[in-house]
Amino acid sequence: MTSLKLGLTLPDPSASANQVVALNDNYDIIDSKSPSKKVSYFWGTDDPTLNYEFDDPAGSGIGYARTSINTGGLWREMDTATVGPIVLVGVGVGDWAEVNISGLFNNSPSSALFGLATSYLSAGNYLLINYLGGPCPLDSSSGNGVSSVRAEPNLYSPIRIKLIKEIVVGDLVDSSGALNPVGDRIQISLVVKTVGGYKFIFTSTDIPLILSAKNLGK
Amino acid sequence: MASLTPKFSFRKPDGADAVNVTIDINETLDKIDKLYGGKALVKRTTTDMIVPHTGYSLGSFWSQLPVGTFVGRDDLDLRVKAVSGDWIEVGVSGLWDAQACDGYLDAIVKDANLSFGGMSNPLGGGATVSQGVLAWRGEPGRHSPIGGSVLKQLISSDIDGGGYVNVILIARVNSTSIRRNIWSNANIPFIWFLINHGSNL
Numbered sequence: 001m002t003s004l005k006l007g008l009t010l011p012d013p014s015a016s017a018n019q020v021v022a023l024n025d026n027y028d029i030i031d032s033k034s035p036s037k038k039v040s041y042f043w044g045t046d047d048p049t050l051n052y053e054f055d056d057p058a059g060s061g062i063g064y065a066r067t068s069i070n071t072g073g074l075w076r077e078m079d080t081a082t083v084g085p086i087v088l089v090g091v092g093v094g095d096w097a098e099v100n101i102s103g104l105f106n107n108s109p110s111s112a113l114f115g116l117a118t119s120y121l122s123a124g125n126y127l128l129i130n131y132l133g134g135p136c137p138l139d140s141s142s143g144n145g146v147s148s149v150r151a152e153p154n155l156y157s158p159i160r161i162k163l164i165k166e167i168v169v170g171d172l173v174d175s176s177g178a179l180n181p182v183g184d185r186i187q188i189s190l191v192v193k194t195v196g197g198y199k200f201i202f203t204s205t206d207i208p209l210i211l212s213a214k215n216l217g218k
Numbered sequence: 219m220a221s222l223t224p225k226f227s228f229r230k231p232d233g234a235d236a237v238n239v240t241i242d243i244n245e246t247l248d249k250i251d252k253l254y255g256g257k258a259l260v261k262r263t264t265t266d267m268i269v270p271h272t273g274y275s276l277g278s279f280w281s282q283l284p285v286g287t288f289v290g291r292d293d294l295d296l297r298v299k300a301v302s303g304d305w306i307e308v309g310v311s312g313l314w315d316a317q318a319c320d321g322y323l324d325a326i327v328k329d330a331n332l333s334f335g336g337m338s339n340p341l342g343g344g345a346t347v348s349q350g351v352l353a354w355r356g357e358p359g360r361h362s363p364i365g366g367s368v369l370k371q372l373i374s375s376d377i378d379g380g381g382y383v384n385v386i387l388i389a390r391v392n393s394t395s396i397r398r399n400i401w402s403n404a405n406i407p408f409i410w411f412l413i414n415h416g417s418n419l
Contacts, residue, residue, distance in 0.1 A: 009284055043326045096413075107236050134407045144405045148311040148365025160353075160365040164259060164411050215255065216413065 011105040024154035048104035075115060075136045075143070077126055085119055085126055088213045092184070095167045096216040098166040099132060100189055103159035103201055103209040105151035114159055115145030119189035121177030126189050129179075130171055132163045136191045145191070151199055159201070159209070164216065188213055231330030254372070256298030267400040267408065269321055269389040278390045280324070280340040280350075283400070294413035295328070300383040302374040303417045307365030308334060308385055309328040311409040313401045319393035321400075323364065324350030326385040327376045332369040340388055356398065364400075385412050 088097055105112055115136025117128035128138055135143030144150075151157035165171075172183035190211070192201075201209060264419040267284045283294055300306065324335040333340045335350040349355060356362035375381050387410060391398045402408045 027372075079407060098413075133409065134405055142405065144313075145410065146311055146365075146399065147313045147406050148363045150361055151312060152361070158363075160363070162335045162367050163309070163311055164257065164309070164413065166259070191252065 005109050008101060022075075069088065070110075071192060071194045073141045073193065073195050075138050075140055075145075075191050076153045077191045078192050086211055086213050087185055087187050087188040088215060091167055091172070091186050091215050093167055093169050093172070094218045096164050096218070097167055097174040097188075098164045098185060098214045099161065100132040100212045101159055101161040101190075101210065105159065106200035106202060107154050107156050108197065108199050109153045110158050110199050111153050111192050112151035112157075112192060112199035113145040114149040114151075114161070115143070115193070116163065117166075117189055117191065118171040119187045121180040121187075124177075126177075126187070128189060129169070129192070131163070132165050132188070133161075136193065143194070145193065153196065165194045199212065220343050231244045243370055255350055256300070256414045257411065258286050258298050259409065260291065260294055260296065262402045262408040262410070263404045264402060267389075269391050269398045269400065271319070271391050271393050271395055271397045274392045278393075279346055280388045282341065283345055283387045283389050291316070294387045296385045296410065298412055298414045300374055300377060301380055301381070301417075302377060303416070304372050304383075305369055305415045305417070306368050306372060306383060306385070307367050307412050307413045307415060309413075310364050310377060311388075311407075312364040313406050313408075314362040314364060315399035315401060316359055316361045317360035317365040317396050317398040318359045319391045319396040319398055320349075321356030321362070321391050321398040322348075323356075323389050324348075325368065325385050325388065326388055327370070327372075328386050329378050330373075330376045332389075341376065346390065350390075374417040383412075383414070392416050 006045075008093060011156075015218075086099075086101040091097060093116075100117075101114075101118060113136075114133070116128045117129050117136060119126040130134070131143075133146030133148075136145040137143055146161055146163065148161060149157075156216050167186060169181045171186050173185055173187055174178060174180040174183040175185070192199075240374070259316070269278070269283070270285055293299070298306070310323070314321050324333050324340060326333050326340055331341055333348075333350070335348060335352070337348040337350075338347070351368055351377050352366075353366040354364045356364070372383055374375060378384060389400070400408060
């Protein structure tokens with residue numbers, strides 16, 4: 001929690017009238033503790049091979065990559081070693097993180113599900129730790145991920161996610177992406193499961209995939 | 219939320235008359251409230267919730283979820299500390315089952331019985347043509363994802379005697395013969411949460 005130390009300097013020691021002291025220094029302390037936020041707009045080329053690719057022109061360091069989303073019915077990380085998960089810095093145990101996603105699956109005849117989990121980097125791969133929605137274990141077919149996303153066959157299906165999670169010590173990583181109980185950040189990975197073939201997530205300029213994360217504080 | 223105006227008296231170095239100093243700390247407290255407002259979250263992972271079809275000629279009345287005695291009725295009640303003027307946000311992540319009737323969801327402030335979806339007296343048997351929060355509507359005959367959140371600024375009657383705002387989930391269907399389910403299991407959890415953003419949203 002925020003800790004306030006009130007240091008008072010009498011504005012005018014010679015004054016005889018009542019005075020009001022504004023706590024500007026303390027406002028600054030609170031401002032410096034304002035929760036961190038991050039927004040990423042993902043777009044690139046709508047790929048007819050049903051891959052997705054995205055770019056981050058805002059320069060948040062996400063980079064560029066493409067990954068197939070024909071997962072063969074298994075949960076797969078959407079990102080690659082080039083495109084890391086979204087990272088929220090300045091997070092501690094007891095803080096609440098908020099994640100919002102807006103996107104659109106296309107109308108391929110297959111179905112698809114979407115999952116979210118905190119993750120850490122190990123041997124070059126992101127491994128999931130704690131789910132924000134339902135289970136989405138990597139390389140497994142079990143679990144349905146985030147309940148509010150279910151891409152039906154042959155239908156355009158919105159991806160609409162707003163979730164919050166209280167951060168526990170097992171969510172924290174350090175700047176290298178390794179699990180660290182005194183780390184100052186969390187990594188949120190996007191995972192997807194398709195059933196029946198390819199599914200396509202729009203990442204075009206007109207139909208971007210938008211992901212934002214915010215620390216709500218305690 | 220909190221309010222404080224401490225006053226101090228200082229004596230000048232030369233021992234002359236005291237000077238009264240009033241510290242305007244309320245803006246500071248408001249910032250703290252905004253950063254550290256209360257949150258509540260329930261992840262329900264057992265027993266699908268049933269929305270009954272009984273009620274009146276056009277469908278069911280609004281019912282508080284979960285309905286029935288097989289689970290604790292209060293397990294989807296959310297509460298956080300709040301005062302009049304605070305902005306609260308209620309969000310959900312869930313999935314309607316595919317029964318062939320429309321399903322509607324809404325959130326209400328329990329003490330005031332006022333809806334986030336815009337209707338009045340939703341548990342009183344009236345307003346049964348309303349469809350609650352439209353983002354949470356279930357299409358008939360189709361698994362329908364439920365997502366997103368709604369906001370409301372609180373008034374004094376929204377706050378209970380203990381200084382809390384209490385939010386509950388309500389639902390109805392538009393059928394007199396078909397009930398509808400909302401999934402609640404380990405693989406398809408129903409997540410329901412409440413955030414108090416304080417007075418400065």
